[in-house]
Amino acid sequence: MKTIVTMGRGGTGKTSFVALMAKYLIEKQATPILLVDADPDQNLAEMVGVDLEMSGKKTVAELLAETFIAQGGTTVGIAPSKRIENRIWEQGLYEGGSFDLLAVGTKWVEGCYCLPDAALKNALGAITKQYRYILIDSPGGLEHLNRKIASDVDIIFDVIGPSSKSFAHVRRAHRVIQEVGIRSGRFYVIGGFAFPANLNARVATETGLLYGGKIQEDPYIADRVMTGRSLLDTPHESPAYQSVSAILDIIPGDP
Ligand SMILES: Nc1ncnc2c1ncn2[C@@H]1O[C@H](COP(=O)(O)OP(=O)(O)OP(=O)(O)O)[C@@H](O)[C@H]1O
Ligand SMILES: [Mg+2]
Numbered sequence: 001m002k003t004i005v006t007m008g009r010g011g012t013g014k015t016s017f018v019a020l021m022a023k024y025l026i027e028k029q030a031t032p033i034l035l036v037d038a039d040p041d042q043n044l045a046e047m048v049g050v051d052l053e054m055s056g057k058k059t060v061a062e063l064l065a066e067t068f069i070a071q072g073g074t075t076v077g078i079a080p081s082k083r084i085e086n087r088i089w090e091q092g093l094y095e096g097g098s099f100d101l102l103a104v105g106t107k108w109v110e111g112c113y114c115l116p117d118a119a120l121k122n123a124l125g126a127i128t129k130q131y132r133y134i135l136i137d138s139p140g141g142l143e144h145l146n147r148k149i150a151s152d153v154d155i156i157f158d159v160i161g162p163s164s165k166s167f168a169h170v171r172r173a174h175r176v177i178q179e180v181g182i183r184s185g186r187f188y189v190i191g192g193f194a195f196p197a198n199l200n201a202r203v204a205t206e207t208g209l210l211y212g213g214k215i216q217e218d219p220y221i222a223d224r225v226m227t228g229r230s231l232l233d234t235p236h237e238s239p240a241y242q243s244v245s246a247i248l249d250i251i252p253g254d255p
Helices: 014-027 060-070 080-092 106-110 117-128 143-148 165-179 197-207 219-226 239-249
Strands: 002-008 033-037 100-103 133-137 152-160 183-191 210-214
Touching: 002 014, 002 165, 014 033, 014 133, 014 152, 014 219, 014 239, 060 080, 060 117, 080 100, 080 117, 152 165, 165 183, 165 197, 183 197, 197 210, 210 239
Parallel strands: 002 133, 002 152, 033 100, 033 133, 152 183, 183 210
Antiparallel strands: none
């Protein structure tokens, strides 16, 4: 099992990157895959052609609230982690043909007081165990990940945008990850679609971190996102998909 987290500042292209990464892994038959939307804005599902509400699925935050607030705190018998695990299996997990998807929901980031982090981590640990790849689309900071989802991450991709602030952000992000105790195998800086290619070399000199390549700007992607359509049927020759494939191809040990 490999856990891959994509993070970065707002609008740098994280979610579309995760969607294209899913397409890449599906084509390599590196399945089963679990996509985790840890962003409160929740648009990963749409980018892979899933409507969670229509599928009758709820976010982990909603299930937590329903299970432990609305229906009262404690119940004799079943341990809290088992109770939420069962609810997530039944009502949270979207099961598709080539991937499954789980949305974390809003309250996650605000902090959920209703269940000890350890119990949720146990439940998610049990659920995620069956996957070969877990791709997590994460908002800015990663503190919430460590507390609730994954403290063992194989690869972190930090997608950067076109500002010099990006370099400072990446250094800070890398430091925060170490401070909150996320064990991460590898940390790659990825140039987002708007990142100027001529600044590639600065990534290494200014951050001391590995540069994993650049996602190409691609009007097709912009159009698909704008119209709310899936990126999974992006044509093979799309520059964005080609660049994402190239990034993933160079990563040692991955398909
Ligand atoms: N490769 C690309 N080429 C051109 N435009 C792109 C590309 N990838 C993403 N975009 C555009 O940039 C916008 C932001 O992309 P995306 O949602 O993937 O970024 P994000 O970092 O996840 O944003 P947020 O921080 O809001 O979650 C999208 O609306 C899309 O139109
Ligand atoms: Mg996003």
